[in-house]
Amino acid sequence: xxxxxxxxxxxxxxxxxxxxxxxxxxxxxxxxxxxxxxxxxxxxxxxxxxxxxxxxxxxxxxxxxxxxxxxxxxxxxxxxxxxxxxxxxxxxxxxxxxxxxxxxxxxxxxxxxxxxxxxxxxxxxxxxxxxxxxxxxxxxxxxxxxxxxxxxxxxxxxxxxxxxxxxxxxxxxxxxxxxxxxxxxxxxxxxxxxxxxxxxxxxxxxxxxxxxxxxxxxxxxxxxxxxxxxxxxxxxxxxxxxxxxxxxxxxxxxxxxxxxxxxxxxxxxxxxxxxxxxxxxxxxxxxxxxxxxxxxxxxxxxxxxxx
Amino acid sequence: xxxxxxxxxxxxxxxxxxxxxxxxxxxxxxxxxxxxxxxxxxxxxxxxxxxxxxxxxxxxxxxxxxxxxxxxxxxxxxxxxxxxxxxxxxxxxxxxxxxxxxxxxxxxxxxxxxxxxxxxxxxxxxxxxxxxxxxxxxxxxxxxxxxxxxxxxxxxxxxxxxxxxxxxxxxxxxxxxxxxxxxxxxxxxxxxxxxxxxxxxxxxxxxxxxxxxxxxxxxxxxxxxxxxxxxxxxxxxxxxxxxxxxxxxxxxxxxxxxxxxxxxxxxxxxxxxxxxxxxxxxxxxxxxxxxxxxxxxxxxxxxxxxxxxxxxxxxxxxxxxxxxxxxxxxxxxxxxxxxxxxxxxxxxxxxxxxxxxxxxxxxxxxxxxxxxxxxxxxxxxxxxxxxxxxxxxxxxxxxxxxxxxxxxxxxxxxxxxxxxxxxxxxxxxxxxxxxxxxxxxxxxxxxxxxxxxxxxxxxxxxxxxxxxxxxxxxxxxxxxxxxxxxxxxxxxxxxxxxxxxxxxxxxxxxxxxxxxxxxxxxxxxxxxxxxxxxxxxxx
Numbered sequence: 001x002x003x004x005x006x007x008x009x010x011x012x013x014x015x016x017x018x019x020x021x022x023x024x025x026x027x028x029x030x031x032x033x034x035x036x037x038x039x040x041x042x043x044x045x046x047x048x049x050x051x052x053x054x055x056x057x058x059x060x061x062x063x064x065x066x067x068x069x070x071x072x073x074x075x076x077x078x079x080x081x082x083x084x085x086x087x088x089x090x091x092x093x094x095x096x097x098x099x100x101x102x103x104x105x106x107x108x109x110x111x112x113x114x115x116x117x118x119x120x121x122x123x124x125x126x127x128x129x130x131x132x133x134x135x136x137x138x139x140x141x142x143x144x145x146x147x148x149x150x151x152x153x154x155x156x157x158x159x160x161x162x163x164x165x166x167x168x169x170x171x172x173x174x175x176x177x178x179x180x181x182x183x184x185x186x187x188x189x190x191x192x193x194x195x196x197x198x199x200x201x202x203x204x205x206x207x208x209x210x211x212x213x214x215x216x217x218x219x220x221x222x223x224x225x226x227x228x229x230x231x232x233x234x235x236x237x238x239x240x241x242x243x244x245x246x247x248x249x250x251x252x253x254x255x256x257x258x259x260x261x262x263x264x265x266x267x268x269x270x271x272x273x274x275x276x277x278x279x280x281x282x283x284x285x286x287x288x289x290x291x292x293x294x295x296x297x298x299x300x301x302x303x304x305x306x307x
Numbered sequence: 308x309x310x311x312x313x314x315x316x317x318x319x320x321x322x323x324x325x326x327x328x329x330x331x332x333x334x335x336x337x338x339x340x341x342x343x344x345x346x347x348x349x350x351x352x353x354x355x356x357x358x359x360x361x362x363x364x365x366x367x368x369x370x371x372x373x374x375x376x377x378x379x380x381x382x383x384x385x386x387x388x389x390x391x392x393x394x395x396x397x398x399x400x401x402x403x404x405x406x407x408x409x410x411x412x413x414x415x416x417x418x419x420x421x422x423x424x425x426x427x428x429x430x431x432x433x434x435x436x437x438x439x440x441x442x443x444x445x446x447x448x449x450x451x452x453x454x455x456x457x458x459x460x461x462x463x464x465x466x467x468x469x470x471x472x473x474x475x476x477x478x479x480x481x482x483x484x485x486x487x488x489x490x491x492x493x494x495x496x497x498x499x500x501x502x503x504x505x506x507x508x509x510x511x512x513x514x515x516x517x518x519x520x521x522x523x524x525x526x527x528x529x530x531x532x533x534x535x536x537x538x539x540x541x542x543x544x545x546x547x548x549x550x551x552x553x554x555x556x557x558x559x560x561x562x563x564x565x566x567x568x569x570x571x572x573x574x575x576x577x578x579x580x581x582x583x584x585x586x587x588x589x590x591x592x593x594x595x596x597x598x599x600x601x602x603x604x605x606x607x608x609x610x611x612x613x614x615x616x617x618x619x620x621x622x623x624x625x626x627x628x629x630x631x632x633x634x635x636x637x638x639x640x641x642x643x644x645x646x647x648x649x650x651x652x653x654x655x656x657x658x659x660x661x662x663x664x665x666x667x668x669x670x671x672x673x674x675x676x677x678x679x680x681x682x683x684x685x686x687x688x689x690x691x692x693x694x695x696x697x698x699x700x701x702x703x704x705x706x707x708x709x710x711x712x713x714x715x716x717x718x719x720x721x722x723x724x725x726x727x728x729x730x731x732x733x734x735x736x737x738x739x740x741x742x743x744x745x746x747x748x749x750x751x752x753x754x755x756x757x758x759x760x761x762x763x764x765x766x767x768x769x770x771x772x773x774x775x776x777x778x779x780x781x782x783x784x785x786x787x788x789x790x791x792x793x794x795x796x797x798x799x800x801x802x803x804x805x806x807x808x809x810x811x812x813x814x815x816x817x818x819x820x821x822x823x824x825x826x827x828x829x830x831x832x833x834x835x836x837x838x839x840x841x842x843x844x845x846x
Binding site: 123124203204206209210211212218302 | 372399430
């Protein structure tokens with residue numbers, strides 16, 4: 001198992017290398033530069049700036065310099081947030097996004113899982129229909145609609161929760177963004193769980209468990225759910241990576257200083273290092289979560305072996 | 308005839324089972340009376356859909372969600388129908404236990420044998436996990452699993468079907484039940500494994516003295532193990548009585564039909580001088596399984612230097628248990644396996660190692676029919692489309708109307724209503740689907756057909772019809788068959804010559820009657836014994 005994990009981590013290195021290389025050059029193909037303003041800067045200033053950020057060197061040299069820095073864990077200075085390095089920016093914002101994402105993920109798993117399982121047990125009855133309707137709504141209503149509605153009711157009219165701001169991660173500040181972020185995930189997880197749970201409950205080994213008079217908990221959780229959760233686990237890999245690397249919409253609406261908004265700002269301002277930094281962070285998350293999913297899979301299903 | 312008395316442990320009285328489906332109510336069981344005395348073996352016989360399993364499922368509260376019951380099921384005077392699941396759970400798994408037809412899937416793939424054996428003991432038998440684990444080893448030993456202390460830690464996927472069924476039996480015995488319900492426990496197993504499991508059950512019953520309810524469609528088994536028989540048809544018990552009486556003097560026509568359902572008749576003309584259609588010399592197939600980095604790969608020789616000659620109009624039967632390599636041989640001869648070695652000559656052409664493109668014109672003449680009539684027809688195509696799909700490749704010049712005409716002919720050939728061609732496969736029974744599969748083959752007018760267990764998934768009476776159909780088609784069209792089966796009764800009825808395969812080798816071959824009358828090899832004798840062939844006079 002350890003060997004397998006090490007192997008997977010090693011094989012991630014060429015993947016990351018390719019991702020960095022491709023996005024580095026793609027980024028430069030896009031027209032415009034980080035210092036192109038509406039009113040052009042003076043030639044001398046421009047020259048100095050370019051020199052400072054190595055933009056006067058050839059693309060190839062820039063690439064080598066960037067690669068060297070990345071290898072040392074230095075993602076370079078931001079072109080747009082002039083006083084910050086990318087590392088500093090991420091050090092502030094990434095933990096916030098991770099906290100937000102993890103909370104939403106946990107909430108989605110618990111609520112979605114419970115909803116899916118109860119719907120499966122009461123298939124084609126009231127509970128089932130209610131869950132499936134809620135799930136459809138959860139998927140179809142976009143979060144930029146949900147977020148203002150929730151803020152309006154719970155924040156403005158009722159005044160129970162703050163309408164925005166991070167407040168250093170205080171509980172009341174977290175509730176609304178986490179719920180908004182989790183809602184579509186809850187819906188997807190509930191649907192997935194319901195589907196595979198219905199199948200599991202009809203399977204022969206669950207019939208055996210019922211024929212041997214085992215308790216409801218043993219049948220549903222021990223024998224049915226463990227197998228039924230596998231598709232959800234597969235879904236969670238990419239979903240978790242997406243959640244933990246921040247959401248532009250949620251962060252903008254609730255005024256949260258997470259990493260999500262850097263995607264947009266970086267791209268719009270041609271902030272090369274910022275875009276590269278976010279690409280690397282997202283890639284790392286995707287790789288790590290896919291690995292976690294595979295390891296979890298093996299832990300849940302003994303038929304999956306890595307040696 | 309036995310009546311209800313003080314020894315009776317299970318009484319099923321006027322049991323009705325209905326299923327609410329989209330097409331309305333389906334009455335699966337229509338008022339059945341069955342009783343079981345302590346310590347006796349009762350067989351419930353019937354074909355699939357006769358309601359034999361559903362009546363027992365209803366008794367155990369295991370019906371699907373859309374199932375409803377009426378009537379009464381009493382275990383030692385206690386009514387089971389309508390009991391809360393908490394109350395019912397004190398009986399099922401403790402006093403009444405079950406073994407199912409599907410040994411491969413009846414155990415949870417995610418837990419060890421030990422864990423699954425212990426669960427009912429801890430739940431009902433007052434065991435602690437520790438004492439249950441000890442008993443689990445004893446139970447595995449009891450059901451004849453070698454190295455029980457090691458095997459108990461295994462997962463189901465690490466065991467064969469026979470071993471899994473033994474584990475199920477161990478589980479059923481764990482709490483010393485009064486009644487053991489066995490629902491087709493040997494149907495999915497090889498014949499020799501089947502014989503072992505039956506012996507084990509008979510032996511355990513003698514030692515432990517529980518009553519056994521044996522649900523089966525196989526009359527050979529019934530005759531061998533049961534004291535009394537209930538014959539079920541379309542949800543009703545049509546006949547009941549002592550096994551001997553039923554077998555010697557069957558009163559109901561349906562019972563007589565079941566007893567006659569063993570495939571009979573022979574294919575007599577052995578065409579020794581006819582031209583050779585297919586000749587394989589030293590055919591060998593090896594599969595490599597990767598064992599790991601830098602370790603030598605494990606080589607499994609599925610087919611080991613087998614030579615075979617098939618003449619025009621002949622049927623060569625290939626017999627063997629699962630894993631003997633018989634299907635692999637069939638596929639290798641048709642050049643469907645890229646890793647096959649050896650020489651294969653088809654109608655004078657050496658086709659060994661031909662590419663897909665080279666083989667394509669020949670494919671029309673060499674067809675394959677599969678075992679699984681449910682999985683081998685595309686659910687999204689109509690029967691007509693399925694049947695004529697091959698024509699699109701092999702006779703592309705045909706117009707849609709001509710193809711439709713051919714589909715009609717093909718369906719008539721297999722005795723099906725041509726109007727069925729606009730329906731979808733799921734609307735048909737297993738036997739009808741196999742007819743559709745045969746029609747799909749016949750529409751191409753093949754010369755050689757490899758039949759890979761074409762009747763194994765079918766009931767005996769349907770089997771008989773399919774065999775007669777296949778024999779008829781062969782006679783009319785001069786077809787050559789390679790008939791692969793583990794079912795000796797069917798092979799005997801179909802083939803001119805027989806090859807017995809074991810572990811990739813042919814251990815015995817010869818004319819069908821010679822093999823069945825005077826088997827030379829011990830393994831062949833074992834197979835014939837295990838198959839419980841009923842004598843037929845036509846021999």
